[in-house]
Amino acid sequence: MKKLIAVMLALVLVLALGATALAADTLTVAFSQIGQESDWRTANTDDVKNAIEGAGWNLVYDDAQQKQENQVKALRNFITQGVDYIVFTAIVTTGWDEVLAEVKEAGIPLVLIDRFPQTGFADDSWYTTYFGGDFPEEGARAARWIVNYYNSLGRGSEEVNIVRLEGTTGADAQVGRSKGFDEEIAKTPNFKVVASQTGNFTGAEGQAVMESLLKSVEKIDVLWAENDNMALGAIEAIKAAGLQPGKDIIIVGCDAIKLAFEAIVKGEMNCTVECTPLMGSRVVEVITGLEAGETFDKVVHPVEYVYDSMGGIPYTADGAALTLKAEDHVSERLY
Numbered sequence: 001m002k003k004l005i006a007v008m009l010a011l012v013l014v015l016a017l018g019a020t021a022l023a024a025d026t027l028t029v030a031f032s033q034i035g036q037e038s039d040w041r042t043a044n045t046d047d048v049k050n051a052i053e054g055a056g057w058n059l060v061y062d063d064a065q066q067k068q069e070n071q072v073k074a075l076r077n078f079i080t081q082g083v084d085y086i087v088f089t090a091i092v093t094t095g096w097d098e099v100l101a102e103v104k105e106a107g108i109p110l111v112l113i114d115r116f117p118q119t120g121f122a123d124d125s126w127y128t129t130y131f132g133g134d135f136p137e138e139g140a141r142a143a144r145w146i147v148n149y150y151n152s153l154g155r156g157s158e159e160v161n162i163v164r165l166e167g168t169t170g171a172d173a174q175v176g177r178s179k180g181f182d183e184e185i186a187k188t189p190n191f192k193v194v195a196s197q198t199g200n201f202t203g204a205e206g207q208a209v210m211e212s213l214l215k216s217v218e219k220i221d222v223l224w225a226e227n228d229n230m231a232l233g234a235i236e237a238i239k240a241a242g243l244q245p246g247k248d249i250i251i252v253g254c255d256a257i258k259l260a261f262e263a264i265v266k267g268e269m270n271c272t273v274e275c276t277p278l279m280g281s282r283v284v285e286v287i288t289g290l291e292a293g294e295t296f297d298k299v300v301h302p303v304e305y306v307y308d309s310m311g312g313i314p315y316t317a318d319g320a321a322l323t324l325k326a327e328d329h330v331s332e333r334l335y
């Protein structure tokens, strides 16, 4: 009997050790997200979290609530917890050198998504790879669409006043889109940015800023909003002012979310430049590859399109890519 009990105890011990070894084998992936300012961000958060958990890994998630200091704290907590990988999107471009040096020192591979942090490191060994939108190109696409749209109406030589709703000041998406737009629009001097203010990528601020721009700017022909939620907020302000969005004021947004497609189909918005939030499968591909000893290109941008109501407007520098019709894609858009 004693012998039997000893054998059973040994068996339990072996099973328990096996389970511990299995648990230790499961990767722990930490994800530092910036907050939940837009529909794009919600889709991005869900996609990345689901992909990490779907891969069978432990997820440690932190929402920084739009504060850089919270992201710094989160990164330090991830180091203390000894996570295996850190997935990181930087709320603003600057101010990361100290904490990212600590991540590197801890030997935790850093996977960058969405917004790229600018650092002063001597080489690029501090991160594994970056996956996210080409923000200057997105801004340039918006500018090209506006000019080509006016040209398509035979109105390309008119004086066109553009107002801009900027994203969060200092965010990669704001800095890049503003730069790309300004450089491109400067090629057509009769198209001018006459006012530019931040709406922090939110619908509520887009609406409030547009309300005040409608009072302070005498003639607004075009609104370029650096994301769709701000464009949608601005549409409410334009309607409240007794104007017809999409007709009295041409409206161009960015992200290509479902609500923007619906606004284009209704004729209240004219164009949206795509920036995809779907980054989860790339995160899984990268971490799986790194585990197998692979390396990745340092910067990878997803393939993205531009959508409007009629299709056929050129939006790339070579004039080759033409807009797709939002109404053909609205039903398949899940975010």
Ligand code: AHR
Residues within 6 Å of the ligand: 037, 038, 039, 040, 041, 114, 115, 173, 201, 226, 227, 228, 254, 255, 275
């Ligand atoms: O960094 C991507 C941008 O951030 C998206 O355009 C915007 O909607 C989001 O909040």
